[in-house]
Amino acid sequence: MRFLQIAAAHLDICKMTDQSRNAWIIKDDPRLVSARQKDFFVDILDDRRHTSDLAWSLRQRDEPKYQYNKPRSPAEVKGHVLKSDRVKYAIEKTMEETGKSLEEVTKEAVYIVDEMAHNLRVGVIRCFAMVLVKVMKKLFERIYVNEEAIQNVRAMLKEYPILLMPSHRSYLDFLLMSYVFYHYDLPLPVIAAAMDFMGMKFFGWLLRNSGAFYIRRSFGDDQLYWAVFTEYVQTHICNGDSPVEFFVEGTRSRTQKSLPPRIGMLSASLEPYFKAQVPDIMVVPVSMSYDRVLEEKLYAYELLGVPKPKESASGVFKARSILSENYGNVHIFIGEPKSIRTYSIGQISRISHSISPRYIASLTFREQALIQKLSYDVLLQQIRNMAMSPWSIIAAVLLQNMDGISMKELLKEVDWLKRQASNLGAYIDWPVNESAEAVIRHNIFTHKNIATVTEDNVVELIAEDTSLTQNQDPLFTSAAQEMMVCLYRNQLLNVFVRVALIAIPINSCVQETMPLSELKAHYSLLEKLLSREFIFMPGDAEKDFDVALASLTHTCGVVVENDCVLVKKSINKYTTFFSQMFEPFLLGYWAMCRYLLSIEKGSHGKPLVKLPKTISKEAQVLSAQLIRDGHVKRKEILSLDMMSNSLQALYDLGAVHKEKREGTSYMYPNLVLLSKLTEDLCKFIDVPDLPRTTINVDTKTVTVNAKL
C-alpha cells in the first residue's frame, strides 16, 4: 500500500520528464534502492519525518486484545495480587516464621507491590511517545523493523499471552520495543525493570507510568517478595493484560556479545502454562542491533572497572549532549514466536501438578531443564537474527591491524570477512547501491570518535581520548579506546565462534595431522572454557562441532582425510584470521590462570581463599603489568568481565573451588587441575615467557612464578 502512495507521488514527475523506458517504471535507475524498505525491514521513522508527531501520538489506536482478557486497571491488578492465594499463603508462612502480626506482614506485602507495580496509562504513554519519537529522530537515521512479524504478533496477541524477550545491549532496548509497539497499534508491553531506574526522580515515574515494573536484583529466599513477584507477573500472563517483556540476559550485555541466560523470570512467566492456567504462552525473541551503541564509552570504562555512574536524572540531562550525535540505524528483528506447548511436546507431563494447589508447588526438574534449554534457544535465535553492521566487520579487521591499514587493504579484508560472515548465516546490513569505500567511509564517519582516515588514506584507530586523560591511568584510557572497538568486533564473534574454536587447535598444531577425535576434544575444552563468554546450547557440542567443521572444510580450505585433519594444508588465511579474532580471550584466560597459580599458600599448604571480585581485580593488575612490560599487546585482556568469566569457567571446570564463609562465596585454585589447564592453554596460543616478577597489589606482594 505504502509503495503505491510513493508511486502516486512520483507519478507526476515521471510524466513530466518522461525519460523512462516505459510507463511502468518511474525511477529509471537500478541503483536507486529504497532505503525505506530493505529486505524484510521497513523504516518506521520515515513516516514520522513527514507527518505530524502530535497527530501520531494522539491518534486512535486499534489494539488487539487477548481473547480471554478481562479488562482491569493497574490498581485492580495490585488488588488481585494481594488477595491471591499465593500471597495469602506467603503472608501466613511469614507470620509463622517471624512471629509478626497479620497487619505488619500485610503492610510489607502492600509495600512490595506498591514498589513493584507499573501504572500503565494511555495519557502518559501518548505524551511520552511524542517526546520519544522526537528523540529517536534525533538519534537515529532509521529504525528498521521486520514488518511481517508484526502482523504475526498482532494475530497471536489475540490468541495467547505473549512474552517479549529482546536482546539487551542498551538502555534504549525497552524504549524502542515500546516505541515499535506504539507505532503498530499493539498493546504496550509491561516491562520487568531493575530497581536502579526507580530511584531516578522523573524518569522513574515516567517509566512506571509507561509500563515498567520494578524488580529487586536479588531477593534470594524472601518468600513474601517471591510470592508477590510471581503472582504479579503471572496474573499479567493469565489475564493477558499486556505482553510481558523482560531480558533473558538479566542485564545489559556490556560486551555487546550475549550474556548467559537467567531463567528466574522466564520460569515464573511460564509456570502458568505448566500449571495449566493458560492454554499456551508464546515466547517472542527480539533482536535489537545498533550501528552505534549509545553507551559505548560507558561500557568500555565499566568493563575496565571504572564504576558506572548510578542512573540519575542529571545523567539523563547530560545525555542531552548525545542528542547532537548520529547513531546510525537500528534494526529490530522480531523473531519466530515459540509456543511453549509445542516446545514441550513429549518433554514434560503437566499431570504432576494435579495433586496439590497450584500456588504452592514449584516446577519439576524436567520443567526447569526445559526452560533452561528454551532460554538458550531464545538467545541463539536473538543472535541469529541480529543485523550485522559493516562497522563490526571493519572493527574486526582494524583490531588485527592495530597500527593502521591502508584503505585499499581494508576494502579487501572487509569484503573477504563480510563474505565469510555471510556464508555462516549472518545478515549483513550492507547497502547494495553504494561503493564499498563509500560504505566504509560512512561507517568510519559515524564512529569518528574511534577511527579516522588519514590524508594518505590509511585507516587508523584514534589512540587516545584527550578529554579524559587527567587523573586517569593512561594505560586504562587507551585500553578504553581499544575496548570500544572490541565492543563492535564482539558483535561479530557470535557468528564465528564455533568455526574459530576448531580453527584455533588446527592453527596451533605442530604435528602433521590431527585426528578428528583429538580436534573434537580440543573443541569441547575450548567451548567449556568460553561457555560464559559465548552462548552454546548445553549438550549440543557434538552437533555444533560437526556443523562448524563442515563449513570449514566446505568453504575455508580445511582438509580432512581418513578422519584426520591435514594440518599444513589446513592452516590458511581462514583459520589464521578466525583464530586471531579469539586469541585475546585465550590470552586473558591464561593471565587469569597464571595469577591463580601464583596465589600464596596459607599456613597448611592450602591456597588462601579470596573473594571472586578480588581475584578478578588482582588478575587485572597482573595483566596490566604484562602490558606495561611489553609482554602482551592486547589491552582488552584488562577487561574485568573477561576476568570474572574466566574465573567462573575455571570454577565450572573444577580448576577453582568455592567455599562459603558467613554466607559469602570465596574461591581458591585447585592447583593440579589448574596447571594442567594452563598448559593446555599455552598449546593454543603464543604466551610470553614470564620472568619471575613481583607485582604490587595494593599493599600485598604477589609473586608470579615463571615456571611451575
Next chain:
Amino acid sequence: MSGITKQTSLKSSPCASESDPPSIPKRRQELLKWNGWGYKDSKFIVNKDNHVEFTGERYQLSGHTLTLLRDWMIATIGISLDHKTPPQSEITAKDMPPPVRNEEFLADMRRTNISHTDDCQDRLFRAHGHTLAEIFTLREGRFKRIPDLVIWPINHNEVVKVVELACKHNVCLIPFGGGTSVSGALECPANENRMIASLDLSQMNKILWVDEKNLVAHAEAGIIGQDLERLLAKKGFCTGHEPDSMEFSSLGGWVATRASGMKKNIYGNIEDLVVHIKFVTPQGTMEKSCQVPRMSSGLDIHHFILGSEGTLGVVTEVTLKIRPVPECKRYGSIVFPNFEKGVACLREIARQKCAPASIRLMDNEQFQFGHALKPEAKSMYTNFMDGLKKFYITRIKGFDVHKMAVATLLFEGAKKDVDAQEKRVYEIAANFGGLAGGADNGERGYMLTFAIAYIRDLGFEYYVVAESFETSVPWDRCLDLCTNVKDRLHRECKERGIQFPPYITCRVTQTYDAGACVYFYFGFNYRGVQNPVQMYEDIEACARDEILANGGSISHHHGVGKMRKPWLRKTVGDVGLGAMRAIKEYIDPNNIFGNQNLMVGEPEDHHVNTVRNVVASKL
C-alpha cells in the same frame, strides 16, 4: 445360519413382583435402530420444507418442527443440505465375519435349555456400543470381529451355568446390558481367537422384591432404568438414579461402569445406592453375606465390582436403596452474564451444600444450541428468549447474548422444602449476577441432553462427526480446564486443516464438595477430511491429555473401556494398575471375561485394534 436358537418358555420367575413383558425384546433391532441411537420411530429428519422435524410420538419434541435448528446447524458447524452422507442400508451376513464355533460348548449349551442364537443380526447388534467409531462403522463399514453367539439367561442360576460352561470350554464372555457404552467396552477384541459369546442380560429384568421397611429393592441386573423407575413408581417409590441414558441402560451396566445419575445430589451415585451385589465370576459367585448400610470388613469387595467393566465377571442381581416418590418436582433456570460467574455460583451452592437434585451450567454455545431446539410456537413453550431480551437485556444492561450462560435446575422433595431450597438457590445466584430464567428454559436444557444423542444421527447425515466426553475436576481448576480444553480442541482442528469451524461446548453437569463434573460436546464437519473417525479420535485424545494436564480425571462416569486405556496408568500409577491386574489374575486367570477393557492388556494394542477392527468401506 443354522437354527440353533432356543427359546425358553418361562415368562417370569415366581417371585417377580411385576409381570410386564420386557421393554426391550430379544431381537433388539425390531424396536431400536440398528445403526443409530434409540427407537426406530424417533429421529430427526429434514422434512419437505427443508426444516428439521422430530418424528414419532414418544417425546415432547416428537411431531414438532424445529424451525431454528437447521439454520443453527448451517451457521454453527457449516453443514449444507446439499451435501448428504446417507448410511449403508444394511450389513448382511456376507459382510460379517463367520462365527467361531466351539462345538463342545454349543453342545453343552443346547443341553441347558438356556436361550441362545448365532443369528447374524443379533450378533451384530451386540458387537458395539455407541462411540462415534462404532456408529460410524455401522453406517459406513463393517466390523472385523463380532460375537459368535448371543445368550439370553433369564436368572442368576442360568448365568452361573453359562459361566461354568464358558470356563469349561474356554469361551470368551462379554456381558451386554443396555448397549449404551461410550468407551468401546463392548467391542470384541480383534485378536480374540476363541469363541466369543455375548451374555445379554436384557431378559433378567424383574424386580424380585421390595423391602419397604429398609427402603431397598432387589432387582435383576438386566432391568433398564426406565422400567426400574416405572415399576417402583407403581408402589410409590423411586431409586432416583437417572443417567442420561436411563431409557436404555441397565442396572448391571451402571454397577459395572460406576454410573452417575443427574439427581445424584439427592440420591447419590450408583456406589452410594448399592447395598448388595451378586456377582458371578469364573471362581464362583462373589457377594456379601448381609444387607447392611455399611460395614468394616477390610477391602470392600463392592469396589472391585463397581467399575470392573465386565473384566472380572457379571452382575446378576443388585439390592438398591429406594425412596418414596417425591411430592414435588420443579424445573428452574438461572441466567448468568457469563460462564465464569456461573461456575462461581455453582461452587458457592456446593459450598453451602444446598444444591438441588440437579444443577447444570451450560456455556453460551450450549445455551444457543438449546435455544435452537425450540419448536415452532406451541403454547407449552413460553418464548423465553423474547421475554429475556425484552426484560433482562434491555432493562438490566450488560447481558451479552453471546456471553451469557444458563444454569438449569431440577428441584425435588416435599413442596415446602423445594420452596425453601428454590429461594435459597436464587438468592445465592443473585450474588453472582444470576437472574431466574424460568422453568421452561430449565426443562429444555434437560431435554437437550436426551435429544442430543438423536441429533448426532442427523449430523451423520450431513458430514458431521460428533461425540461427548466428560471428566471430573477440582473446583479451583474447573474454569481453566474448560477454557484450555476448548482452546486445545480449536487449535487441533485448525492444525489438522479441518475446513469448518468445529462445534465445541461444555457444561458443568454435576457439583460435589471438592469439585465438579464437566461434560463436553465436540463435533466437526468433515467434508474434505480423509479419515474423520481417526481424526476425531486423535483430537479427542489430545483433549484428554489436556484434561489430565489440567488436573482433570480420565472419566467421571463413562468409564475407561478400551478408548481411555492409554491414560489408566497415568491415573492410578504402576502399583494401582498392578493391583488391578492381580485381582484379575485371581478371579479370572483364563480371561474368560475377555473384553480386554480397563487394566487388561496394554493400551498400545488398543489403538491398533480399533484400526484393525474397523474396515471403512466408503472412505
